[in-house]
Amino acid sequence: MRRALYEETHDDFRRSFRSFVEAEIVPHHEKWEEAGRVDREMFSAAGDAGFLGMAVPEEYGGLGQADFRFNAIIGEELQRVGAIGSGMCITLHNDVVLPYLMHATTEEQRRRWLPRMVTGEIMGAISMTEPDTGSDLGALRTSARRDGDSWVLNGAKTFVTNGLNADLYIVAVRTNPQPRHKGISLVAVEDSTPGFRRGRHLDKIGLRSQDTAELFFDDARVPADNLIGDDGQGFRILMENLAQERLGLCVSAISAARTALGWTVDYCAQRRAFGTRVLDMQNTRFRLAELAARLDATQCFVDHLVELHNRGELTGEDAAKGKLLTTELQQAVVQQGLQLHGGYGFMREYPIARAYLDAPIQTIFGGTNEVMREIIGRTLEGTYGSGGVA
Template sequence: MRRDLFDETHEAFRGSFRAFVRAEIEPYHEKWEAEGRVDKAMFRAAGEKGFLGMAVPEEYGGMGEPDFRYNVIISEELQRANVIGSGMCITLHNDIVLPYLLTATTHEQRARWLPGMVTGETMGAISMTEPGAGSDLASIRTTATLDDGHYVVNGSKTFVTNGLNSDLVVVAVKTDPEQRHRGISLLVVEEGTPGFTRGRRLRKIGLHSQDTAELFFDDARVPAANLLGEPGTGFTTLMRNLAQERLALSVSAISGARAVLDWTIAYCRERTAFGSRLSSFQNTKFVLAELTTATEVAQVYVDHLVRRHLAGEVEAEDAAKAKWWTTELQQDVVNRCLQLHGGYGFMQEYPVARAFLDARVQTIYAGTNEIMKEIIGRSIDSPARGDRG
């Protein structure tokens, strides 16, 4: 399908990043999958090539290009190469962590953290989920008490992407445990902070090379200068940035669906059964027709939202709609494409098998799809909606 979302500069960036994936990720992906984490040398190489912190202002070492389309290209190319697990350290760093350090920081904080975020010397992570609190962020129990210029942090976090490799973590804490949403603040916890330890690497059914871990805080002393924004504003900041996070997941989901569909079409053209190409059977044609149409329609919608995001016009419910729809579509595409592969689809050496496992979490993280429907439903029921469509 033809897309007019990108110009020549974007496509040049795509070519450069595709070459980077081919040289720096693909040869090592199987090794990292087995080890459960990537070599941070790859991440630093991404920084050297200009694939980290593109939105960071030039005064802090970045490109000064707050153009989300570069982020889109990175996600698309990682899905195309079927190495999303190894590349997620890049997408999480750019799409999800970086906005907090661009929008909720002082000049001193930006000068301290952003240069390393651009070069790859500093890998970021964000930590919200706890063993007893997932989508309901107001229920988090990790506390931070101000004491002599430091916040004393106690609690634990789980399901932290980049949990082992990260150098700084944006942590959601309760600075006022008596409050729910209004008691949440954000602290940047850096590697080497006394009382801050990392737990085990969590074993997942997919995305094996993307390190996911537990974090523990036992009277961890974090400088008060590491607070993002004002105390009690953390929930508002999280909600503001979750829109881009969910849009980024939509980009990843539709890119993954299209990649699997392309592999499956090629497979069906080559594979024979009963003396005929698999693609010649009516059932195969109908399945591929349905999936091709659905992915093209979804791609147009996601591209539309990317344009709106560039203009600062994407609302929480827009991102929720995209995240819900595209991740559910991705599940359908990978499942039905795996079926068309027959027994080979169950073999891990076939890309569709890995995509099937890697894609499963998409409907869960960044807020489950059930929560996405709740957000959409609330917006429909809101009197402030008016005539907005």
């Protein structure tokens, strides 16, 4: 049954993308999990099929569909088949990277990059985290010094999604010595930049087909006109785009939870113990019933957040609430699912086992859930304090 969030055009898009996933991703997912990265041909095929840059205006080759529901469908369908690792190159490109290049760039930059990002010729990545900073962007040390018509970058980044396969990296750098966030800028670094190199292919416990790498900049010389936005305005631009990034994580987490609950219900309906189906045991039904109730309620909240975002009304606080709720629920569902699978839940041939390994990162990237709690906590007095509740 179609959720109220979606309309007929979204159903058509879902059918089309589902067919793409079944043909281009599912048959290769296990191979890519072993290799630690996807084949670029799949990403190019996504561009050919119209699944990249849907929000990009038509004048730059996109569909001009600035409707996040299309992005949400992509995330839902990838989680439906348990292949988010292989499809994350698409969701990161659409949900996280493209907004920077659409809204914070010059006309010349948009014409230079956007058409090739829509076709899949260019895969994007964003590089914020450093080995010693984690979620604290104000502590970043990668520097960019202006030298004539270039920026010269020095430093290192880590945990870069699409780190191996990307062609264009949006890199957070410090361009002036002002303290904390005031000196941060964004620079677009192309993979052919002298002095730029990719480091280790990081060995993760989950999402193995999603390539993650270190990046190094040793007097890397980047054209001055690759600066995104104004000098020193990088942190402001990052904050403006984080709400959509976290909304994408909400969609992914709630969809993963729904898929894992489905696997668990099916398994418990087939598995027998002590002469009865596991699903007919009261303890099993009660535990799954609680998770189902939480999932449906949280799904309503996520759908509401998507609607708010489409109206331009999604706040950072609400996005943080969504990320906290959905990712914590995802952990609860996969943990309970693994437990109810018994010993088979520990076998990687069962999708619940792989989901158990993929899930923990959801509470970490996009800002850890501890940071989400801090963001929400700062609003408590004004929202729920004396006289704050209607």
